[in-house]
Amino acid sequence: MTYQGCSVFIYLSFIFLFSGSNSTRITLTGDNWLVSNGSTLRATGAVPGTIHTILLSAKMIDDPYWGFGDTSMRSLIYQSWTFTKNFSLQVGFLNLTQFTLHFDQIDTVSNITLNECFLGNTSSMFIAYTFSVQRTCLHTDNVLRVEFMSPVTYALNQAISYNKTVQPTCPSSVQHGECHVQFIRKEPCSFSWDWGPAFAPIGITGNVYLEGINSSVPPLQLDSVNVISQSSTTKMWQVDVRLSGGDNTTMYKFNFQLKKTAWSFNTTVRFNQKITVTLSVPNEHVQLWWPNGYGDQPLYELIVSNNNQSIDSRFIGFRTVELVQSNYSDSINGTSFYFRINSRPIFIKGSNWIPPDSFQERVTNEKLEQLLTSAKLANMNMLRIWGGGIYERDYFYEIADRLGIMLWHDFMFACSLYPVDDAFLLNVRNEILYQVERLQSHPSIVLWAGNNENEMILAYYTKIIPPEEREPLRNDYRKLYIYTIMAAVAEVDPNGSRPFVPSSPSNGLESAKENYTAQNPQDPLFGDVHYYNYFMDTWKPDNYPIVRFMSETGVESMPSIETWQQVSNSTKDWNFRSALVQNREHHGNGQEEM
CATH class of the missing domain: 3.20.20.80 (Glycosidases)
Structure with a gap:
């Protein structure tokens, strides 16, 4: 379905999440995102989504894998694109105290505005972004706009402004790829590889949500859980739990519970933005996690609570890891390089x-x-x-x-x-x-x-x-x-x-x-x-x-005929020397080597 310029406001259901203080999340993931290059192409589509998949869903392009799509559609990634979401908020949400907008993943370089309020920009698809939103930027009817720059143009501009040449500047010509991929924090192979195409997707590739809390204090948050080691002397596992939020004037009571075991732990701590709580779990409460073929993979849910209210949880396994690099005997040169899990090679x-x-x-x-x-x-x-x-x-x-x-x-x-x-x-x-x-x-x-x-x-x-x-x-x-x-x-x-x-x-x-x-x-x-x-x-x-x-x-091989049938219906394309086969051979001299 193409977008003809109408304004569609979507009423979104509330998802209530509770931590140290009440918070409400409104998901912006899903349908009714408007995507445009500002001139010739406009479509509605779903997020997570990128320009290729949204245009494909709107039947405005063929599947990018079909035929010579990797090169014939290349102009799409040389353009700027805007993703727009119109949505409505209820009065109850607008009466909350603090607001943040979250992108779990975004690909890649963009400027983000909400109702003409500039929230910030993004420059990495490998980071989740959180933007603070002022109450004055929120209305009953809202317009969220994400304006993407061409990743190819961005990488080129960064390379030009850098003080020296960074090699290699471009991939081999046989890859039909794009240049200067090292200047953008984006999936490297999306600019082409010796086995893959250069689609360099543009879009929102993770969940998007608006969060409001009814407090001036940031909500408590479980950032990570890390099983460190097992002590050979005390027979205890060290588990580090990183928490954030709260304020530094309050003492917080936490409970840590390992489900399906009898183990739990209570402590009281004061926050300073981030803290690490180190837990000691007795060996007899848990079973070891083993690689496939060496034993079972028991997983335990660690639940973190504050004042009897669950904050979050993580599933963890108990195992030790060693990368053994030891000298051999005097008669053998070099060192070992192997993994020992739970002390077993x-x-x-x-x-x-x-x-x-x-x-x-x-x-x-x-x-x-x-x-x-x-x-x-x-x-x-x-x-x-x-x-x-x-x-x-x-x-x-x-x-x-x-x-x-x-x-x-x-x-x-x-x-x-x-x-x-x-x-x-x-x-x-x-x-x-x-x-x-x-x-x-x-x-x-x-x-x-x-x-x-x-x-x-x-x-x-x-x-x-x-x-x-x-x-x-x-x-x-x-x-x-x-x-x-x-x-x-x-x-x-x-x-x-x-x-x-x-x-x-x-x-x-x-x-x-x-x-x-x-x-x-x-x-x-x-x-x-x-x-x-x-x-x-x-x-x-x-x-x-x-x-x-x-x-x-590894070695190269030709795809099966069933695979070729998914990208071409012409038997002439299935010839070993066809133009389509040659276009998809990104390894120099690859046909001859096969």
């Missing part, structure tokens, strides 16, 4: 995880369940969340927790050098603080990795640039991954509940000895390795190198 069997769709709003929870269950049934026990994609939605990690699928989790930096100006580093720091705090309750996450292949990229460029430029480039690398990312992880998780490696691949502790910038980060005697060989017989195990840990490997 684990043989890793797994795969790498990339986003299942170019448009994440099309990925249902049922699809995630099916994909991760398939991994479990294939006897996998680990997936590597690849650093060229996205941080997945909460439900993904909940499934992994239930199925015993361990997660090696990259942060979203891949195959590139990056800018290191103050604004960029602050954006990254906020991203890491937010994501680690959001995700660290999940027992399935057993490792954080700073990036995908960027230490390797650094090693390549330092070999081809003048000697006097090499150390400044290494310093830039350390500024991002060591002094910003590693430091932010340590700030949220000071007790190190899971290991951190600055890059994948890397030489692990050996890279640290070279100040985290090894000349050869792919040394098979240390750390992890990414291995590709398109010419060997991959069915023969002896053809693979003997390494300490292979965290990425």
Whole structure:
């Protein structure tokens, strides 16, 4: 259905959420968002949604995957777009005291106004945004407007204004991609990859809601729960609970209860914006969480209450994680690199995880369940969340927790050098603080990795640039991954509940000895390795190198005929040398290598 300029005001139902003080949330997620490029295209659609999926739903474009859609629809992402929501508020809500507008995820660069009041802007799809709303900006009938800038234009402008060239500036021409992706905190592969298209979606990809509270004091909030370790002497588990809100003049009584156990704990604390309450859970109250194939995955709901009123809860599992990097005997060079869970060595069997769709709003929870269950049934026990994609939605990690699928989790930096100006580093720091705090309750996450292949990229460029430029480039690398990312992880998780490696691949502790910038980060005697060989017989195990840990490997293949039928109804397109096949081959010499 196209939008013809009418004003539609939607009366929204109330959802009451209670914490330290009453709060009311009004959801703005769902239908009746008006999307326009300001001139030729206007449509109504649903949020979460992006311009491609909304225009597709309105029957204004074909499915972007059809035919040559990745290139023929490219003009859509060169334009600015506005998402508008008209909605009404009841008097009861308007009589509340404080108001905030929340975006769980937004992709990516936008300015946000409510009834012509400017609330703020966004510059990262990897951060949830909360904007304070003045009472004078709220009316009975309201207009929320999110004005998006083209991500391609934004990345170009950032690159132009930066004080030096950051390599690589553009992807290989065979990828039909867009340039300067390292200058925007957006899904890296959305600008193209050697396996995927450049759709660079624009839109609101998470929940949106307006919240009001009837108090001048911020509501109490459960920010994170982190199972740190088990003491071998006291037989107690340390669990850190981070809380925020409240005021510093009140003593707050908290109760912590672990459901389906007899354990609970009461304490009284005073707030200073954020606090961490450390709990000690006796070993006899809980069972260990194990990876798939090694035991069960018991999960426990930790409920946090204030004055007998529930604030929030998290499901947690109890397990210890060690990344063992020990010297071998004098006759064997190198160090080990393996995981020990609950003091037991684990043989890793797994795969790498990339986003299942170019448009994440099309990925249902049922699809995630099916994909991760398939991994479990294939006897996998680990997936590597690849650093060229996205941080997945909460439900993904909940499934992994239930199925015993361990997660090696990259942060979203891949195959590139990056800018290191103050604004960029602050954006990254906020991203890491937010994501680690959001995700660290999940027992399935057993490792954080700073990036995908960027230490390797650094090693390549330092070999081809003048000697006097090499150390400044290494310093830039350390500024991002060591002094910003590693430091932010340590700030949220000071007790190190899971290991951190600055890059994948890397030489692990050996890279640290070279100040985290090894000349050869792919040394098979240390750390992890990414291995590709398109010419060997991959069915023969002896053809693979003997390494300490292979965290990425793969080969190309053609899709099945059933897959081709979903993107073309012309049999000529299914020829190995057809124009469509060549367009979708993003790996140089890929057809010849296959």
